[in-house]
Amino acid sequence: MNARERSRRETRRRLIEQGTLLFSEQGVAETRAIDIARAAGVAVGTxxxxxxDKYDLLRAILFEGIEELLASLRALTENPPPSxxxxxxxxxxIMVFFVEEHPMLCRVLFDPxxxxxxxxxxxTEYLVEMQKKRHRAEIKKKELASMPDPLVSAHAVVGMMLHILDWWTRHPDQITRERLINTLTSLRLSGWYQNKPCIEKDVSS
Amino acid sequence: MNARERSRRETRRRLIEQGTLLFSEQGVAETRAIDIARAAGVAVGTxxxxxxDKYDLLRAILFEGIEELLASLRALTENPPPSxxxxxxxxxxIMVFFVEEHPMLCRVLFDPxxxxxxxxxxxTEYLVEMQKKRHRAEIKKKELASMPDPLVSAHAVVGMMLHILDWWTRHPDQITRERLINTLTSLRLSGWYQNKPCIEKDVSS
Amino acid sequence: MNARERSRRETRRRLIEQGTLLFSEQGVAETRAIDIARAAGVAVGTxxxxxxDKYDLLRAILFEGIEELLASLRALTENPPPSxxxxxxxxxxIMVFFVEEHPMLCRVLFDPxxxxxxxxxxxTEYLVEMQKKRHRAEIKKKELASMPDPLVSAHAVVGMMLHILDWWTRHPDQITRERLINTLTSLRLSGWYQNKPCIEKDVSS
Amino acid sequence: MNARERSRRETRRRLIEQGTLLFSEQGVAETRAIDIARAAGVAVGTxxxxxxDKYDLLRAILFEGIEELLASLRALTENPPPSxxxxxxxxxxIMVFFVEEHPMLCRVLFDPxxxxxxxxxxxTEYLVEMQKKRHRAEIKKKELASMPDPLVSAHAVVGMMLHILDWWTRHPDQITRERLINTLTSLRLSGWYQNKPCIEKDVSS
DNA sequence: GATGAATGAGGATTCATTCAT
DNA sequence: GATGAATGAATCCTCATTCAT
Known part of the structure; x- marks a missing residue:
């Protein structure tokens, strides 16, 4: 009984694992169900x-894979640093580290x-929602200017972050992890045009 | 001869027009070549x-459609405002106006x-390139902090803008054009967390 | 041991019962082996x-189910009424009563x-055979005209009866059981065009 | 233009022709779309x-094939013989002749x-409808006893006829066409048990 | 005896593209 | 130049049956 259940889980794990690999390598649309099964060492029917169907596997890969990221983000939100x-x-x-550790998952997430x-x-909507709540809280605490729109600025953060991270997984050599984190932090804190020393530099010290 | 050339151009125009319509309505992958031809009143062969091929039509739609936007952006770059x-x-x-006037084109541009x-x-790369050059020039003129990376910040602007605009074409009722412009300008100038009055508000007066 | 045998029979009974139910509800071709097993509370393997195989179950359902009908018909043949x-x-x-009491079984019997x-x-062949023997006996006894062909007329009775009964299980509200019996008896005794009072009416009194 | 249309019709005709052949030979469920296309000398896509789909072809085969039969039956109804x-x-x-001339079509019609x-x-419903109308007219003209139910007796005729004809296409050697017609006529006119000379015998002379 | 995870052959259908007219 | 009938490769998914536990 238990052995059977264990074997079942192992099969499922291998399907997720090989699905992630193939989806990220050749693209979701280009990957055949039969290839994933074969790579996982089982028959298609399995x-x-x-x-x-194929898209249910895709969902499982993404939602289960992204869970770790969401957990980290939630932890951050629940125990926010003082400043x-x-x-x-x-x-x-958190986002940059996650992308660095799960490059294949990201390729799948950004797959057309x-x-x-x-x-x-x-x-994306979930991340936007988290960000929107945070923005609203910040506005209350006067940390955030009463922006024209928390919804838009939440979409803006998420859009910017995802786009950059997508680009970085494809061109990891164009910038180091540290510089990337610095750049993103700086942009979020003071935008593209502040002529003063980047705030986060002091912070990271 | 001349009439024939005119008729030919007219046919091409209708294919572009109906292609844009159908691609934006049902998605590129879901639109059949034969449907576009039929909508344009010609046979598939035509x-x-x-x-x-189908993707050549897609390219034509996007590049010809986006030309106007690029022209406006180039004009802005060549005759930059004083501040x-x-x-x-x-x-x-420019970008918000363009999206507002060409919603179908944008749907096609953001199509998977x-x-x-x-x-x-x-x-996107072209826009990033424009932005990168601009950033480099700004750094030289000391308008822009020597950011960790002009390439990254260029990608960040473009990613943020495109993501927001994509979202706005789908949810035009969530925010007015004016508030959207204000929000985006503010974010680019001072980031998400500046506690001072938004710069562009003075400007728009 | 005895308990085991009883449990085995009980399982078989439930498979037949649920098979009949599902086959009649959704059609034989559309019913999955696994669904029957699940409905019967056992695993597919069981x-x-x-x-x-699936068709062996189908055979069992039909032959065991129809046995009761055949028994009644044999009893009738062995102890024929005087007239x-x-x-x-x-x-x-007998046939109408049977159909009325076993509508699900009939749906399965008439399933494509x-x-x-x-x-x-x-x-069907078995019913035809019974009928043919009867016809031959009747011809001998001069009750039946030496029809062009006892085989054909046997097929004709069976075809007519089965078709009507199949129709009736699907449209039980179109005619009452009594009227149906009268109509069938009348047709068999005097055909479609006899202008005299239906024979069986006197009989049923 | 005209040649193209002619070629198109010819292709369609061959698909119907070969579809009828293969459906009747191996059964509808067992016949692959690709086999029909190949037999008709075209590609599957055609x-x-x-x-x-396959069932649209089946419908076309049956409805177009049966049209001739229906036309004959309508002609008979519109110009009914005196007696x-x-x-x-x-x-x-009419029905026996039709079955004899189109055995393949009948095999397809009776295919599960x-x-x-x-x-x-x-x-079947259409034939029943024709028969029901006829019965009602006959009742009015007092040719037909006010049967318990014209609907049931219509179903009975059609069921009997179709069953017999189905059987005959499978066992054409069991009875000659003439005897079959005689038997059917006799059954319909006087049922299974009339001890007098068959009416239709006089008629056919 | 019972279980149920695994098997894998099998076929309908689509649609971008061509080319004879 | 325009037409549109024909092409056919390509892939998804089902489900009866098995057999190791």
């Missing part, structure tokens, strides 16, 4: 035993097919 | 007399298939 | 311990899959 | 250019798949 700059820098760090099937949109 | 805040605001305005086939990536 | 009209009416009654796999054909 | 027995005999003749997809049911 894939459909564990997942409704705002430190918070923003931590937020950037994830977008087309609204899987990544759901995740 | 589509292939004007365009190498930086005004420049940034104009830049945001445009992304997948790298058509929109080319356009 | 179904295959009791029946060679022919009474015999025909009894014959119709039962026809395709010749299961219902076997039953 | 089949789907002419018919929505009822002659009418019934003509009716039987035609039944399952309700194609043959629609045709």
């Amino acid at each position: 894939l459909y035993l564990h997942f409704k 705002l700059p430190v918070f923003v820098r931590r937020h950037c760090e 097919e994830s977008v087309r099937t609204n899987v990544s949109t759901e995740i | 589509l292939y007399l004007h365009f190498k 930086l805040p005004v420049f940034v605001r104009r830049h945001c305005e 298939e445009s992304v997948r086939t790298n058509v929109s990536t080319e356009i | 179904l295959y311990l009791h029946f060679k 022919l009209p009474v015999f025909v009416r009894r014959h119709c009654e 899959e039962s026809v395709r796999t010749n299961v219902s054909t076997e039953i | 089949l789907y250019l002419h018919f929505k 009822l027995p002659v009418f019934v005999r003509r009716h039987c003749e 798949e035609s039944v399952r997809t309700n194609v043959s049911t629609e045709i």
